[in-house]
Amino acid sequence: MTDPALDAPRSGSPWQYSPAPEARELADLKANYRMFVDGEFIDGTGEPFISTNPATEETLAEVSGASESDVDRAVAAARAAFERTWGPMPGSERAKYLFRIARLIQERGRELAVLETLDNGKPIKESRDADIPTAAAHFFHHAGWADKLDHAGHGAHPRPLGVAGQVIPWNFPLLMLAWKIAPALACGNTVVLKPAETTPLTALVFAEICEQAGLPAGVVNIVTGAGDIGAEIVAHDDVDKVAFTGSTEVGKRIQRTLAGSGRKLTLELGGKAANIVFDDAPIDQAVEGVVNGIFFNQGHVCCAGSRLLVQESIAEELLGKLRSRVSTLQVGDPLDKNTDVGAINSADQLARITELADTGESEGARRWSSPCPLPERGFFFAPTVFSEVQQSMRIAREEVFGPVLSVLTFRTPEEAIAKANNTPYGLSAGVWTEKGSRILWAAQQIRAGVVWANTFNRFDPTAPFGGYQESGFGREGGRAGLEAYLDV
Amino acid sequence: MAHPPPASAPELPAELAEATRDGAALKRFLHGLPGVDQVGLEQRAAGLATRSIKKDSKLWAIDTAIGMVDLTTLEGADTAGKVRALAAKARRPDPDRPDTPRAAALCVYPDLAATAVEALAGSGVGVASVATAFPSGRSSLQAKLAEVELAVSAGATEVDMVIDRGAFLSGEYGRVFDEIRDVRESCGPAHLKVILETGELGTYDNVRRASWLALLAGADFVKTSTGKISPAATLPVTQLMLQAVRDWRDRTGQLRGVKPAGGIRSTKDAIRHLVAVHEVAGPEWLSPALFRFGASSLLGDLLMQRRTQLDGHYSGPDYVAVDQ
DSSP states (O other): OOOGGGSOOOOSSSOOOOOBBGGGGGGGGEEOEEEEEEEEEEOSSSOEEEEETTTTEEEEEEEOOOOOOHHHHHHHHHHHHHIIIIITSSSHHHHHHHHHHHHHHHHHHHHHHHHHHHOOOOOOOHHHIIIHHHHHHHHEEEEEEOGGGGSSSSSSOOOOOOOEEEEESSHHHHHHHHHEEEEHHHHEEEEEOOOOOTTTTHHHHHHHHHHHHOOOSSSEEEEOHHHHHHHHHHHHHTOEEEESSSSSHHHHHHHHHHHOOOOOEEEEEOOOOOEETHHHHHHHHHHHHHHHHHHHHHHOOOOOOOOEEEEEHHHHHHHHHHHHHTTOOOBBBBTTOOOSSOOOOOHHHHHHHHHHHHHHHHTTTTEEEEEEEEOSOOOOOOOOOEESSSSSSSHHHSSSOOEEEEEESSSSSSHHEEEHSSSSOOEEEEOOOOOHHHHHHHHHHHHSSSEEESSSSSOOOTOOOOOOOGGEEEBBSSHHHHHHGBBB | OOSOOTSSSSOOOOOHHHHHHHHHHHHHHHHSOOOOOOOHHHHHOOOOOHOOOOOOHHHHHHHHHHTEEEEEEOTTTTOOOHHHHHHHHOOOOTTTOSSOOOOSSEEEEGGGHHHHHHHHTTSEEEEEEEESSTTTTOOOOOHHHHHHHHHHHOOOOOEEEEHHHEEEEEEEEHHHHOOOOOHHHHHHEEEEEEEGGGGGGGHHHHHHHHHHHHHTTTOEEEEEOOOSSOOSSOOOHHHHHHHHHHHHHHHHHHEEEEOBBBSOOSSHHHHHHHHHHIIIIIIGGTTTTTBBBEESHHHHHHHHHHHHHSSSOOOOOSSSSSOO
């Protein structure tokens, strides 16, 4: 920091952006949401639960809860649909349904974006410009595969697996649903999916979209509930394939449950990605990439660039620019179109982030938080940058899953790679340099499923996504992603 | 680099002073600047363009933008009459609403600077004159300096020079530097804006280098374009220049300005540029002393939008004085 003025709060500016909130009514919020089994919305026999708006702590809606018998019913419906309608259907016919779903997601895009923001707390500009369009893109992409599976590199006439049990997290509710359901359906499987208990609403609107698209009953079943219902699904005897995105701890439990059962499993788990900035990087764009890497979606991103590894010779300059840039991030009402960082998804998550950030300070790292004002109600955490972080500290090793960046330095490219790989995870990484050969070299050395060069957090349905080591196995997206839903 | 820096030149930190020692040092410095990633720069510009500016913050932006306009006429057909018409508009952009801020300056060719000075006497509106064989910059140094003197002796308070793009593109940074410095000296008390003509520089790396070159040579403002070449001012290019003046402030403590010119015609475009000023350079650049718009038709749209904000409905172009 060469200039203490960089720390000055932006409220000193003569220009404050007036609130520009998106209309909450667009979400068409209902008092009650029901689960979707065998083509019908049903009450479920478990305990109903409520979904809250993390930005205001207000109740959004009551959601019906599943019990073990509802899971049985959903799996049976999926089995019947697989055997009678969806499994035997030609790929060209399945494609028509998927295209229809993709178009309906686009048509109802604003409704879904506002609902996602209300339920999850993410800024409307992200749900509007990233989550929903990318979810639609996944259905478009996989619709195109449905009649071309012979050419996917998995041999002639690859067969579907059957019933897929899928459990998804709360950070990208509709997008994770799309990542799971689109390839499963394209390959001819039927699904039983459980959204996270804090963010079930867009999945239940997606069920309406399935109904609107005329999807045969039982092909998509959405059951709602907490982790115990997820456990029922993954352990169910009549499920042929399990796909889970969530924490490494739960992923390990699922793997133990399925061991020896012969059922197929893909896991997409945690991460502690390194964003490596070499001294010849395009520094202003690197700052943008670092900000995007850790503060996109409040840092609730498994592939977030939560460890910044910066070459010592430019560390001071980069940190100065970074703090200055982070100070311009607008934190607050997620429905406001100008909000850059929204609400933390739940009180539990906020407590976890707060606890881990406190260990950063007690372990000797230097804490800097954006001087942005925070709303009085709701779950918010100011964007925070820790410098002077060492490999041994908890904030350098554990996934914070929040807007907290740990900055470490390195002297040589080898040291950068050694530090980047010094983690049990291996989901993603970023490399910033103007030197093409160094990008290729680093990408080969880094143990991570995705390596971004001079950019970060770019997602595309054609690009496979997945991890190494404790970040999981299996790929989602692209040709490689089809393998998880085919009997190959 | 035959000339020592003029006595009035502010003290530069050692490493920047060293960069101006000779052509080779200048080249080393400019080529040592961090690269610009095109995809990332344009992505950030697109992000800045999504800020939603409404109500009070829109009115504030419109008034601020009006006060930053360098109302410009740079045509072969310019006459004293045209200049006087624009001068009247610059003084009182919206006669029905006397609280409307006046424009920052009137920008004309050097032979019409005297007319503009006379028409704007006592108004507080500056007179900017282009010079140095605008727009191509293709003439002798002698001819260019003579033009600067013509403008300054006519009373222009600001000089908008063009750089020699041919020299810049062939790597003769020393020559470009010397020319800017010579013009700087000839300007006397007049403010110097240096037009880089970014549409001819080809790459963002060149825009960054040319910006630093102009700042090192003593430019008060870096300006994107002549308005005669397309593309002219774009949000990524303005952003890049704002980064340069921000970095210059961080390294020297001196404040220098930015002027996008050409192609900014609507209030929406102007507000997007102000968002970039606010978030890339910082709030202190939200002033006509440090940011200008070079434009001819922008002012009309700003005035219409201002009326819309105050009246709650559109009034139409007939209520705003025509520029030509």
